[in-house]
Amino acid sequence: MNFPWAPAPGHARPIVWSIAGNDSAGGAGLSADQRAAQAFGVHLCPVVAAVTAQSSTGVTRIDAVSSKTLDAQLHALAADMPPAVIKTGLLASAAHVLTVARCVEKLRQRAPVALVVDPVLRSSTGASFAADDVLDAYVRELLPRATLTTPNEAEARRLVAALDPSVGATTAPALARRLRATGVQALAVTGGDSTGQGAHAMDWLDTQHASGWLSLPRIDTRHTHGTGCTFATSAAAALALGFVPADALVLAKMATAQALRHGYAAGQGAGPVASVGGFATDSSLMPMLTWGARFEIDSDSPTHPGRAAADIGLYAIVDSVERVAQVVAAGVRTVQLRIKTPDAPDVAWHAALRESMVQSLAACAAAGATLVVNDHWQLAAELAPTHPGTLAVHLGQEDLLALGDAGRAALAATRLPLGISSHSLWELARACALKPWYVACGPVWPTLTKAMPWVPQGLDNLAWWVHMAGVPVVAIGGILDLDQATQAARSGASGVCVVRGLGDLPTRTVPAWQAAIQAGRAAAPLPVPAFPHPSLNA
Incomplete structure (x- = not known):
C-alpha cells in the first residue's frame, strides 16, 4: 500500500x-x-x-x-x-x-x-x-x-x-x-x-x-x-x-x-x-459524531427539493441583495447571502436584514435559483413558506454547537435544507450526523477571507471528503482562478464556492467559471488518497 x-x-x-x-x-x-x-x-x-x-x-x-x-x-x-x-x-x-x-x-x-x-x-x-x-x-x-x-x-x-x-x-x-x-x-x-x-x-x-x-x-x-x-x-x-x-x-x-x-x-x-x-x-466505516451527550442521529433530514443534489455547480457567496441580483442574472443558480451580525444589532439592522432577504429571495425565485442564507435560519424559516423550494441555510459548526440540543431540534423542524462547514475529520463526522444537504470542505487553498487555524485541505483532502462524506460536498476557500475551479470539480465536488473571483461584472466572469467547472467534470477524476492529511497542526 x-x-x-x-x-x-x-x-x-x-x-x-x-x-x-x-x-x-x-x-x-x-x-x-x-x-x-x-x-x-x-x-x-x-x-x-x-x-x-x-x-x-x-x-x-x-x-x-x-x-x-x-x-x-x-x-x-x-x-x-x-x-x-x-x-x-x-x-x-x-x-x-x-x-x-x-x-x-x-x-x-x-x-x-x-x-x-x-x-x-x-x-x-x-x-x-x-x-x-x-x-x-x-x-x-x-x-x-x-x-x-x-x-x-x-x-x-x-x-x-x-x-x-x-x-x-x-x-x-x-x-x-x-x-x-x-x-x-x-x-x-x-x-x-x-x-x-x-x-x-x-x-x-x-x-x-x-x-x-x-x-x-x-x-x-x-x-x-x-x-x-x-x-x-x-x-x-x-x-x-x-x-x-x-x-x-x-x-x-x-x-x-x-x-x-x-x-x-x-x-x-x-x-x-x-x-x-x-x-x-x-466510506461505510466513516463514523458519526454526536453534537452532545444525547445520542441522536438524524436519519430523516430533507433532501433539497426541486434540485439535483449532485449538481450545485458554481456556488456564489455574496454580502448584499445587489450582488444576489447580479449573480443570478448572470446565471448562477446557487447563491449564499452572507450578512454578518454586528456586535450590537438594533431594530433598524434587523429590519434591513429582513428586507435584504425578502428581495434576495424574490430575485432567486424569479431566476430559478436557490438562496442559501448564512446563519440567520430563524428568519429564513419565517420567509420560506412564501417561496417553497427556493431557500436553504448554511451554518458553521460553532454556530450549530451554540444552538444546543433544543436549538438544533428547532432547526431540523424547519425542514430547511442545511449546509454545514467542515475542516477536519471530527467536523466531517459531526456534520454527517445531521444528514445535511451538503458539507463544505475547506479551506481547499489558503484564504484571506477570514482568519482560520486550519491547514489548507488541498485537492487530496477534497477528493477524500467527496469519497467519504456520503452527502454532496462543496469546495470552499482560496478559489481565485479558473484552473482551481476545474481541479476542484475533478475531485467530484458537487459545488465550487467563489467569493472574490466573481469580480465587479458577474455577467462576464460567471460563464467562464461555469465552463471551468464543466471542464473539470469532463476530465479524469482525481485519485482518492489512501489517507487524508492533517488539517490542524498538532
Whole structure:
C-alpha cells in the first residue's frame, strides 16, 4: 500500500513505541499493536513489559519483566529510535508505571512526545492485571502526562474510584470529565464491549476540540480479541502522523471496525481482530459524531427539493441583495447571502436584514435559483413558506454547537435544507450526523477571507471528503482562478464556492467559471488518497 507520507529512501517512518504485554496466543497485546501499526504505515517498537501465558480461552500466568529490563529496553531505543508517540498497554506493576513516567519526562526534554495510555486492567476473559497500587500509580503518575487515554467503561470506573471512592460517576461523559481533571489532554471511553448500546458501538470522546458519541453500526462477531489494543495503537499511529486527538480517534474508530470485520477463529475461544489497510477509504466505516451527550442521529433530514443534489455547480457567496441580483442574472443558480451580525444589532439592522432577504429571495425565485442564507435560519424559516423550494441555510459548526440540543431540534423542524462547514475529520463526522444537504470542505487553498487555524485541505483532502462524506460536498476557500475551479470539480465536488473571483461584472466572469467547472467534470477524476492529511497542526 502506498501512503502519502511514505518515506524517501533512507528515511524512517514515524516511530511509535508500544510498552505492553506479549500474548502467547497472538491475539492481543504487542501482537495486535504490531498489526495496527502496519495498517497505518508507521514503525512500531514492541517493548515487552510482561509475558503472559494465555490462549483464546483465558490467561493462566502473567510475569512482569523486571524494572531494570524494562528500563534497558527504553534506554536502548531512546538514542537511536526516539518515538513520536509512546503507547502503553499492560503495565503489571507500579514500578513499571513509574519507569514509563520517568522515561516520558526525559524524552520530552529533547522533543515533543505524545503519550497514549491504554489502561489494561483486566483481560477480556476476566483476568485482573492491576492491583490497587498500580491503579494509584496510573492516576497519580501516568494520566497527568498523557496526551490521550482509552479506557473502556469498566476501566474508567476503576480509575475514577482510585482517584476518589466517593465519586459516583456512572455515565461515560461523567467518567470522562473526572478523568480529564487529572490532566490528561484527551480521552475516549470506549463502549464497543457494552451491552446497552443496541445497534451502535459508541465511544465517548472528550477532547480539546470535540466531545460527543463516536458511533458506527455494531459488528456482529465473536472474534474481538485485541480490540482495545487495536483502538489505542491506531490512535497512537494517527497521532504519530500529525493528527490531533479528535481526528486520531476518528481514524482509530475506522481502523478498529475494519479489524473487527476481518477477525477470524484461532482456537476454541474468541479469535483475534485483524488490522488491515484500506479502512481509510471505505466510506461505510466513516463514523458519526454526536453534537452532545444525547445520542441522536438524524436519519430523516430533507433532501433539497426541486434540485439535483449532485449538481450545485458554481456556488456564489455574496454580502448584499445587489450582488444576489447580479449573480443570478448572470446565471448562477446557487447563491449564499452572507450578512454578518454586528456586535450590537438594533431594530433598524434587523429590519434591513429582513428586507435584504425578502428581495434576495424574490430575485432567486424569479431566476430559478436557490438562496442559501448564512446563519440567520430563524428568519429564513419565517420567509420560506412564501417561496417553497427556493431557500436553504448554511451554518458553521460553532454556530450549530451554540444552538444546543433544543436549538438544533428547532432547526431540523424547519425542514430547511442545511449546509454545514467542515475542516477536519471530527467536523466531517459531526456534520454527517445531521444528514445535511451538503458539507463544505475547506479551506481547499489558503484564504484571506477570514482568519482560520486550519491547514489548507488541498485537492487530496477534497477528493477524500467527496469519497467519504456520503452527502454532496462543496469546495470552499482560496478559489481565485479558473484552473482551481476545474481541479476542484475533478475531485467530484458537487459545488465550487467563489467569493472574490466573481469580480465587479458577474455577467462576464460567471460563464467562464461555469465552463471551468464543466471542464473539470469532463476530465479524469482525481485519485482518492489512501489517507487524508492533517488539517490542524498538532
